[in-house]
Each structure stands twice: as C-alpha cells, then as structure tokens.
Amino acid sequence: MTSQGTAPSKKSPYLRLLAYARPYSRRFFLALGCMIAASACNVVPPWLLKNVVDDVLIDKDLSMLNALPFVLVALFAGKGIASYGHQYLMNWVGQNVVMDLRLRLYDHLQRMSLKYLYGKRLGELMSRITNDVTILQNLVTSVLVNLVVQAATFAGMVGFLLYINWKLTLITFAILPLTVVILDRAAKKLRGVGHAIQSELATLSAVVQEAFGAIRIVRSFATEDLELARFRSSNRDNFRAVMHGVQVQSALAGIIEVVLIAALALILWLGGKDVVNGDLTPGELIAFLGYLGFLVQPIRVFTSVVGSMQIGLAATDRIFGLLDTPEDIVTPDSPAPLGAVRGSVSFRHVSFSYVKGQEVLKGINLDVRPGEKIAVVGPTGSGKSTLADLIPRFYDPDSGTVSIDGADVRTLDLRELRKQIGVVHQDSLLLRGSIAFNISYGLPGLAREEIVKAAEIAGIHSFIESLPSGYETEVGERGVTLSGGQRQRIAIARAVVRNPRILILDEATSSLDMEVERLVQKAMDKAMEGRTSFVIAHRLSTVRSADRIVVLDEGRIAEQGTHDELLARGGLYHRLSTLGETTVP
Ligand SMILES: Nc1ncnc2c1ncn2[C@@H]1O[C@H](COP(=O)(O)OP(=O)(O)O)[C@@H](O)[C@H]1O
Ligand SMILES: [Mg+2]
Incomplete structure (x- = not known):
C-alpha cells in the first residue's frame, strides 16, 4: 500500500x-x-x-x-x-x-x-x-x-x-420531447419560486436576529418603532413571495395536467382510429x-x-x-546510509517560507556540535519552531541545506532520520491507550524495562507506579485525567525511549505554572544529557544553562553566544531578558 x-x-x-x-x-x-x-x-x-x-x-x-x-x-x-x-x-x-x-x-x-x-x-x-x-x-x-x-x-x-405499432410510436416520440420540455420548464420555474421563498425567509430571520442581537442598542436609542417597521416590511415581503409561489404552483399543476392529457388524448385518438380500422387489436x-x-x-x-x-x-x-x-x-530512491549518528546538526544558508514571498527563515547558518545544548530564543513568530521543524524534515527549505553528521537530511531515509530525533511540544497530545502504549508509541513489543527507564529519565515513573493500574492505566477520553505537567513528562519519556541522538523541546514548559515547570525542567535536563538538544523556551531560567543561546529575530540569527556574553552585548537578548522572559508574546 x-x-x-x-x-x-x-x-x-x-x-x-x-x-x-x-x-x-x-x-x-x-x-x-x-x-x-x-x-x-x-x-x-x-x-x-x-x-x-x-x-x-x-x-x-x-x-x-x-x-x-x-x-x-x-x-x-x-x-x-x-x-x-x-x-x-x-x-x-x-x-x-x-x-x-x-x-x-x-x-x-x-x-x-x-x-x-x-x-x-x-x-x-x-x-x-x-x-x-x-x-x-x-x-x-x-x-x-x-x-x-x-x-x-x-x-x-x-x-x-x-x-x-411503429407509426403510432414514431408520432408519440415526436410529441414526447415537447411535453418533456414543457414539464422541464415548469419544474425550473417552481425551483426558482422555491429559492425566492427561502431567501425571503432567510432575510426575515436575519432581521430578527440583528434586532434582538443588538437589543441593548435598540433600547438605548429607543428605536423599537423603527425596528418594528423594518420587520413589518420584511414580513410583508415574505408574504408576497409565498403567495406568488402558491399562484405559480397551483397554476402550473393545472397546466402540466392539461399538457399531459392533451398528449394522451392525441395518442388515444390516433390509436383508437387504428383499432376501428382493424390495424390494431x-x-x-x-x-x-x-x-x-x-x-x-x-x-x-x-x-x-x-x-x-x-x-x-x-x-x-x-x-x-x-x-x-x-x-x-x-525518502529518496536510494537513501544514504545513516549508520551510528553522532548528532552534529548544521544549517547552511537556509531560507524557508510557508507562503510564497513571505520568508520565515532567511539565510540561517548554524553549526551544532554533537551533544551541544542550544537554546533558541526570540520574539513570537520569529521562526523558532520552524527552525526546529526543519531538522526532522517536517518541511524542506526553499534554499540551503540542513544536515546531520554532514549528510543532507533530504538524502536520508525519513524513518531512520526521524528515529534519531525526539520531539516534545507545548501541550503534548497523548493518544488513546495505556501509558505504556503512549511511551512506547511506534515501538510495539518494546521491553518493559526500556519503558520504565524512559519514565525514570522523565521523572514520572513513581507517579505511574502509584496509579492503580500502573503502566496499563488508560489515558485519553475514557481514562485518567492527567495534569499538564504529567502529560509533558510522559511526552518526554516518549521522546527519549528511542534513545535519539537529537532532542527538540519546543516550549515544552510554556503552558505550565512555575511550580510544575521546575519538575518538568528537571526531567528535560536529564533527558538532554548526552544528546544534541534544541530548547525553545519562554523563561530565562530554562535558557541560562544552555551551552549556547541563539537569538532569532524575524527569521534571522540576530546574535548568539552564552548567557553572559549576550547580556554583555546589550542587544535583543539583553532587552528580552530584562523583561524576565526570552520571548515577547
Ligand atoms: N503552517 C504554517 N503556515 C503558514 N505560516 C506559518 C505556519 N506556521 C508558522 N507560520 C508563520 O511563520 C512564522 C514563524 O512561525 P514559528 O516558527 O511558529 O515562530 P515561533 O515558533 O518563533 O513563534 C510566523 O509568522 C507564523 O505565523
Ligand atoms: Mg513556536
């Protein structure tokens, strides 16, 4: 398939x-x-x-x-x-x-x-x-x-x-199209009248809706009489349309019958003559x-x-x-072998647009060493998520290349590539099924120890154990309701269970409150250990410990460096961090 x-x-x-x-x-x-x-x-x-x-x-x-x-x-x-x-x-x-x-x-x-x-x-x-x-x-x-x-x-x-009787048949078929045309005309006319009635009715209800929707305005301007007059006129239009419809309908019914019976009468007369003459039984x-x-x-x-x-x-x-x-x-026809990934990621002159002519990323150059922890910050809409989405090849750049260990991602097998990349988004979705199913999503038959190990990294193991059915607890509509922080930690376990070389955490803590954020932050720190990581984060606390901070502004890298270096520069990062946040909503 x-x-x-x-x-x-x-x-x-x-x-x-x-x-x-x-x-x-x-x-x-x-x-x-x-x-x-x-x-x-x-x-x-x-x-x-x-x-x-x-x-x-x-x-x-x-x-x-x-x-x-x-x-x-x-x-x-x-x-x-x-x-x-x-x-x-x-x-x-x-x-x-x-x-x-x-x-x-x-x-x-x-x-x-x-x-x-x-x-x-x-x-x-x-x-x-x-x-x-x-x-x-x-x-x-x-x-x-x-x-x-x-x-x-x-x-x-x-x-x-x-x-x-072929003669009678031919005569019949000569008058048949005529009747069909007349009937067709009549049907069209009826439909037209039906539409007119419908649209008058729609206008009528729109008038009512408008007046009652704005009833406070009507009251305050004391325009009840004006609105009543408008409704009265609409009501009368509706009456006229309906009566016109009744006229047309009743008249047409008669006309149609006359036409049909005339045709039948003609055939009956011709056929009767044939019977009398003995040409027809x-x-x-x-x-x-x-x-x-x-x-x-x-x-x-x-x-x-x-x-x-x-x-x-x-x-x-x-x-x-x-x-x-x-x-x-x-996946290209003959994908390049990926082998054991070390985890370097590089962007070369990467430009990208969702809509033609509106570049969201403009000439991005970025080299990330294996195991490096990169924080990406910048105003909302500056292209942070888009930048991250290019790595698992959710999109292809318009120009330039994104590569992993020196191999252009477009030359790789998509499945192999994505297996190497763990992703956690804001408000992670869990699927219908057990917690174990969700953590091992896409890896059926994964050993329980692996699932537990991932849950431990994500700091959610003891919580899962405390549930009555443990790892078999159902989540989703009919299952337990998990808090945002619990969901995010399960999502982190899901991202690390494949032991990916590259981890992308896109605002993974953004919708959590401070208290819970600390827990999830801890899970994230643990998950990032030994992996090339891209952390897109709102709050300064998350970003500070990164090896390098990349500041995006309107699709360009405005500046990069460590927290201290960037603060000393007094640029965009400095401005963002004095607000206590790294993104401006
Ligand atoms: N699927 C999409 N289709 C069209 N435009 C998009 C899409 N996703 C994002 N954008 C636009 O691209 C720009 C960058 O978005 P995004 O990468 O999500 O920014 P950030 O993550 O920094 O807030 C924004 O202007 C956004 O409106
Ligand atoms: Mg985003």
Missing part, C-alpha cells in the same frame, strides 16, 4: 473509478446480468395485459387465463431474485471500492507534508475521506444500477412499442398505453440520476485531485 510517485493521471475520473472496481469484476458483471434480468421482468407486464384483453376477454381463451396467474407470480419472483442479486452484488463491489479508496486516501494524506496539511482545514480532509468517498460509493452502486436498469427497461419498452392499444405509462418511470429516474451523477463525478474529481497531489517530502 504505497502511493509514492503517483503521477497525475490524464484518464477520466470515471474510468479511474472503474479501475478500482476491476479486482471485483466477476461480481460486477454478475450484477450487470442481474440488472438486465430484472429490467426484462419490468418490460413484460403490459404485454401480458394485451393477452388478457385480446385472448381472454375477447376470445374467451381459458387455457390462457389459467396460465396467467403462474406467469405473473413467476415473473415477479424472478424479478425479486434478480433485484436482490444486483443490489447485493453492486453494494459489495461498491463498498469494497470505498474501502480501498479510503485506505489509499488515508495513506496518501498521512504522507503529505505538514505544509500541505496545515494549509487545509481538517474538516475538509475528513470530508474527502468520509463524505466524498460515500458519495462516490453511491455513484458506483445506486447511480450505475439505476442507469443500467432504467436504460434497459426503456430500450425494452420502446422495442415493444415499435413492435406493436384492442389489447395492443391497451398494452401500448400501458407501456407509455411505464415509460415515465425510466425518464424520471434518468433525470434524477443525471443530477446524482454530476454530484458523484465532482466528488470523484476532488478525491483524485487529492490523490494526484504529489507528496513533496519523501
């Missing part, structure tokens, strides 16, 4: 969708067969009616009468079985296509860069995976089924009509009219299917559009 290297396909979305049904083609064609069979059963009844009239009622043929009940029951039993067959089979195929496509989409989305994902609203992505895929399933199953069944039924009935005329009546159904379903098909194809377009968006951050 990999979607790497998905080149945008030029094929039509409908064909691509059918390609997803290919693995299930046997059931698919079986379903098609069932559909044709069900349609055939639809076509027969008016023909039976002809036999009833001509052979039974007129010629008094008893054997025909006796056979009739059996034929009818057998026919509908057959139709029932065929319908069951195509519905079950098509849904089976459709649901399988949905499962496959959902999985593809999910897999693809998970691999998309954060830059892409953050640019989208979560709801939009979820809508692709749930709504759009469901719409699409509808397209495969009900729309396709309707299309086939109704088309086959329509063709069968037209065939019978031609067979009964009475049973044939009745069957003919019967077929005409039944024809309405396929035509109606057809038009509604066209609507659903457009909706379905739009969803298909959106889904394939998403699948075709190339993954921009991928």
